[in-house]
Amino acid sequence: xxxxxxxxxxxxxxxxxxxxxxxxxxxxxxxxxxxxxxxxxxxxxxxxxxxxxxxxxxxxxxxxxxxxxxxxxxxxxxxxxxxxxxxxxxxxxxxxxxxxxxxxxxxxxxxxxxxxxxxxxxxxxxxxxxxxxxxxxxxxxxxxxxxxxxxxxxxxxxxxxxxxxxxxxxxxxxxxxxxxxxxxxxxxxxxxxxxxxxxxxxxxxxxxxxxxxxxxxxxxxxxxxxxxxxxxxxxxxxxxxxxxxxxxxxxxxxxxxxxxxxxxxxxxxxxxxxxxxxxxxxxxxxxxxxxxxxxxxxxxxxxxxxxxxxxxxxxxx
Numbered sequence: 001x002x003x004x005x006x007x008x009x010x011x012x013x014x015x016x017x018x019x020x021x022x023x024x025x026x027x028x029x030x031x032x033x034x035x036x037x038x039x040x041x042x043x044x045x046x047x048x049x050x051x052x053x054x055x056x057x058x059x060x061x062x063x064x065x066x067x068x069x070x071x072x073x074x075x076x077x078x079x080x081x082x083x084x085x086x087x088x089x090x091x092x093x094x095x096x097x098x099x100x101x102x103x104x105x106x107x108x109x110x111x112x113x114x115x116x117x118x119x120x121x122x123x124x125x126x127x128x129x130x131x132x133x134x135x136x137x138x139x140x141x142x143x144x145x146x147x148x149x150x151x152x153x154x155x156x157x158x159x160x161x162x163x164x165x166x167x168x169x170x171x172x173x174x175x176x177x178x179x180x181x182x183x184x185x186x187x188x189x190x191x192x193x194x195x196x197x198x199x200x201x202x203x204x205x206x207x208x209x210x211x212x213x214x215x216x217x218x219x220x221x222x223x224x225x226x227x228x229x230x231x232x233x234x235x236x237x238x239x240x241x242x243x244x245x246x247x248x249x250x251x252x253x254x255x256x257x258x259x260x261x262x263x264x265x266x267x268x269x270x271x272x273x274x275x276x277x278x279x280x281x282x283x284x285x286x287x288x289x290x291x292x293x294x295x296x297x298x299x300x301x302x303x304x305x306x307x308x309x310x311x312x313x314x315x316x317x
Contacts, residue, residue, distance in 0.1 A: 006296040009083035013028050016052070026049065062304050112248055112298055115296065141184050142187055144161035225251070
């Protein structure tokens with residue numbers, strides 16, 4: 001049995017995955033703030049999902065953790081995970097002795113990319129046709145994970161897929177990175193909420209609803225979201241030529257409302273350019289099904305693939 005965790009700013013999701021690649025159990029716990037609380041949350045989530053799967057910890061062969069921040073995948077060190085109150089944490093070294101199994105740690109978006117690849121039927125590390133996929137995470141921020149031939153493509157310094165800070169409009173809104181007109185400044189949930197500036201639990205949903213009601217500011221923000229997401233899709237296809245771009249993250253809860261806007265934006269660029277039309281971008285973008293545990297599943301894949309006691313690779317979700 002393999003266990004994978006997706007540790008986010010408010011919740012941690014854990015899945016238990018059996019030898020056939022099927023998810024046997026899935027639990028969610030509130031995430032604590034700060035390094036000590038993150039460690040406690042991880043340990044509690046592992047035990048909770050093992051209990052739900054009716055297995056003893058002795059049956060767990062590996063644990064993988066997907067978590068925000070800068071990750072040293074070789075050591076399991078997490079740094080600059082600001083949404084968790086973590087500046088520097090040797091996460092793998094802290095939890096592995098308590099759990100008694102090998103623990104691997106990966107950035108949450110990269111883990112989600114592998115999970116999305118598996119959910120679409122891909123086999124990590126084994127693909128006879130060298131298929132490729134980009135996972136574009138639309139959350140508080142914007143980032144992507146890229147899977148080529150069944151393997152994560154990290155780039156020279158591990159920054160492959162950081163499309164959120166590609167500027168697509170030099171006179172666009174100011175981004176937190178200091179540039180103007182970044183993809184994230186248009187479509188990141190945090191940036192949209194800040195520009196909207198009105199109280200509400202789900203600011204991006206409020207923007208869409210207000211736009212439907214004719215609010216001019218909301219209409220402009222909603223158009224910017226579509227512009228930013230479409231730009232992210234174009235960047236990923238033009239730079240990596242992946243087979244498909246899968247959209248995931250909190251904003252995708254908008255479902256067809258978001259996709260309809262993005263497809264209109266992609267169609268407009270196709271209509272204006274024979275070259276862009278030849279890329280058939282509208283056919284190469286899809287939504288991750290709502291509620292899919294992509295990051296937790298991907299973390300389980302990472303933990304299993306690096307488990308020295310196992311040569312198996314999980315084939316599906």
